[in-house]
Amino acid sequence: MYDLIIVGAGPAGLAASLYAARKRLDFLTICETVGGKSNYRVHLADSDETQVIQAGELVAVYRSRLESLRHSYRTASVTSIAAIDGGFRVSIKDDEPALARAVIIASGTRNRRLKVDGESQFLSRGLGYSSISYSHLLSGKRVFLTGDSDRAVNSAIELSLHAMEVSLALLAGGTFTPALIDRASALERITLLRDATIVGFEGDGFARRVTVESEGSKQTLEADGFFLEPEPSPNTDFVGDLVDLDARGYITVNGMNEASRPGVFAAGDVTGNGFEQVLVSLGEGTKALLSAYRYLLDSGTA
Ligand SMILES: Cc1cc2nc3c(=O)[nH]c(=O)nc-3n(C[C@H](O)[C@H](O)[C@H](O)COP(=O)(O)OP(=O)(O)OC[C@H]3O[C@@H](n4cnc5c(N)ncnc54)[C@H](O)[C@@H]3O)c2cc1C
Numbered sequence: 647m648y649d650l651i652i653v654g655a656g657p658a659g660l661a662a663s664l665y666a667a668r669k670r671l672d673f674l675t676i677c678e679t680v681g682g683k684s685n686y687r688v689h690l691a692d693s694d695e696t697q698v699i700q701a702g703e704l705v706a707v708y709r710s711r712l713e714s715l716r717h718s719y720r721t722a723s724v725t726s727i728a729a730i731d732g733g734f735r736v737s738i739k740d741d742e743p744a745l746a747r748a749v750i751i752a753s754g755t756r757n758r759r760l761k762v763d764g765e766s767q768f769l770s771r772g773l774g775y776s777s778i779s780y781s782h783l784l785s786g787k788r789v790f791l792t793g794d795s796d797r798a799v800n801s802a803i804e805l806s807l808h809a810m811e812v813s814l815a816l817l818a819g820g821t822f823t824p825a826l827i828d829r830a831s832a833l834e835r836i837t838l839l840r841d842a843t844i845v846g847f848e849g850d851g852f853a854r855r856v857t858v859e860s861e862g863s864k865q866t867l868e869a870d871g872f873f874l875e876p877e878p879s880p881n882t883d884f885v886g887d888l889v890d891l892d893a894r895g896y897i898t899v900n901g902m903n904e905a906s907r908p909g910v911f912a913a914g915d916v917t918g919n920g921f922e923q924v925l926v927s928l929g930e931g932t933k934a935l936l937s938a939y940r941y942l943l944d945s946g947t948a
Contacts, residue, residue, distance in 0.1 A: 647745040648674050649942055651736050653724050654752035654881075656682020657701075657924045658914025660708040661931030662750050662938075667715055669939050674744055675719040676736065681709055682754050683915075684924050688774030690871050691852040693783040701924035708928070724753075724884050729907065737884075747947045748938045751885065751897060751905070751912045752931055755878035755922075760792075763846025764853065768872070772852030776922060777801045777873035784809045784871055790856050792844055793875035794820030799830050801875055806835040813867055815842035815858050817876070839865075847872060880916050892918060903934035904941075911938050 652662050655677035666673040679685065684705040712719055723739040733747040757775045759765060765773070774780075777791055778801055785808045791798055792815035799822060802814040814830060816822060818841045830836050845857035845864065857866045880895045889905035889912075890898045896918030903911050913934035914927035 647733055647747060648672050649746065649947065650674075650748050650750065650938055651676065651734070651744055651746040652750045652752060653677070653727075653736070653884075654682065654754060654914070654916075655680045655709075655712060655719060656752065656754045656914060657684050657705050657708070657927035658754070658916075658931035658934070659750070659752035660705065660712055661928045662752060662913060662935040663712050663715070663719065664708055665932055665935040665939075667711075667718065669935070671939070671942070673718060674746070675712065676722050676724055676738060676744070677719065678721065678723055680712065680719070680721070681705060683757075686770060686774070688770055688776070688780055688871070688873075689772070689852075690780065690783055690787075691772050691854075692870065693787075704928070705924060726884050726886060727751075727888050727910075728886075729888065729909075734909065747945070748909045748911070748941055750931075750934045750938055751882075751910065751916060752914045752927075752934070753881035753884075754915045754927075755880050757874070757878050758876045760844050760874060760876070762844050764848055765846075765874075768847050768849055768853035772849060772854070772870075773847055773872040773874070775874055775878075777805060777871075777875060779923065780871065780873075781805055781808050786810050787870035788868065789813070790867055790869040790872045791815070791875055792817060792842065792858075792873075793877075795877045796821075796823050796826050797877060798875040799823075799826045801873070802836055803830055803833065806830075806833050809835065811869075812836045813839060813869065815839040815844065815860065817842055817844075878915075878922075880918065882916060894918060902937040903930060904937055909941060909945075911935075911941075
């Protein structure tokens with residue numbers, strides 16, 4: 647039985663893994679992809695990226711350290727986690743289950759695709775997710791944003807502080823708080839497209855135009871950056887009833903990153919912390935590991 651199994655090796659799982667190695671724990675990290683969503687970056691046409699620290703560079707350091715600990719990680723899918731006497735059984739697709747005294751879940755979220763023309767072609771080339779991560783590069787620029795919830799409206803309000811123009815397409819069938827929409831529509835730099843359907847994206851090396859149907863008319867808009875902000879889905883299908891999830895399916899944790907069942911910890915985007923930033927996930931992964939280490943010490947097993 648391992649001391650600890652860490653599910654996920656995005657920024658949260660990577661940070662937890664390297665601290666587990668530092669604490670000399672007998673641990674296994676299981677992930678579908680090393681790096682998780684930090685492998686994606688949106689490149690914007692004509693923007694100067696030299697003025698910022700790239701979170702991806704930081705993650706690359708963690709990643710290369712984990713890859714040097716070959717025996718401590720496995721690329722595979724976790725299908726379920728069950729509580730057993732003295733710990734947990736982690737079931738792995740096409741492999742034997744693994745056992746551990748404690749578990750850290752750092753499985754992140756997945757972004758929903760719109761499945762429209764040009765989306766795959768321009769993803770990461772002027773078109774992407776996580777607009778707030780790029781707001782510092784959008785000063786004085788024209789931005790197009792679309793989503794199905796308040797998340798997109800809040801992002802548009804924040805972007806309008808820096809961008810010259812923000813076009814916000816509220817997807818048909820979405821759920822929005824009317825007062826928040828009123829707040830956005832009162833801002834001079836935001837143009838709202840209500841009851842919208844995205845037809846597709848066009849461009850050259852980068853996305854340059856989007857065609858949108860809104861309230862019975864079709865229009866093509868140009869922008870310097872395009873962002874898709876539908877609500878992401880937490881990767882918690884395999885969690886079952888092991889620990890409490892909130893109404894949206896995120897794992898609920900306390901300030902020590904402890905989930906509702908002793909011995910289970912969670913970190914990063916899967917906790918629905920709302921920030922969805924690499925540095926936040928690195929910090930939470932570290933905190934979850936230190937809490938798990940304390941749990942193992944207190945139960946006399948580390
Ligand atoms: C396009 C894009 C650009 C972004 N740009 C920035 C940026 O510039 N700056 C910034 O700070 N943030 C950015 N973000 C956000 C940032 O990438 C995330 O907040 C961060 O990666 C979350 O880290 P995490 O470890 O919590 O989860 P993730 O990165 O989502 O990692 C989840 C891990 O869990 C694994 N996993 C999931 N399910 C299973 C399973 N069943 N079995 C095994 N493993 C599983 C995955 O393989 C992965 O290893 C961006 C996000 C996107 C999508």
